[in-house]
Amino acid sequence: MASVEVEVQNIWLNLPDAVPIAEAPAGALEYEVDHCPPVLTADTRIRFQQLTPGSHLITVGLLGSDNQLLAPRAKLEVTIP
DSSP states (O other): OEEEEOOOOSSEEOOTTSOOOSSSOEEEEEEEETTSOOEEESOSEEEEOSOOSEEEEEEEEEEETTSOBSSOOEEEEEEEO
16 A cells, blocks of 8 residues: 655645636646556545555646646655565
C-alpha cells in the first residue's frame, strides 16, 4: 500500500464539471500509478492498495477547469517490499 498527500494553494479543488463557488480558479488532481489509467479527484489524500512488490512511479498533476496542466507533474517513486 502507498499513501500520497499533496498540498495545493490558491486553487479551489473540485471535479472539472462542478460549478465553482469560490473566487479562486478551479482545478482537480490527477493521480497515476505506473502507466495505469489516472484517477481524477479533488481529494488531496489518496491511498493505492494492492500494489505488487517492487518499484512504482506515482505522478500527480494539477489540472485546471479546461483539463490542462497548471504546473509540472510531481513524481514520487515508492518501493513496496
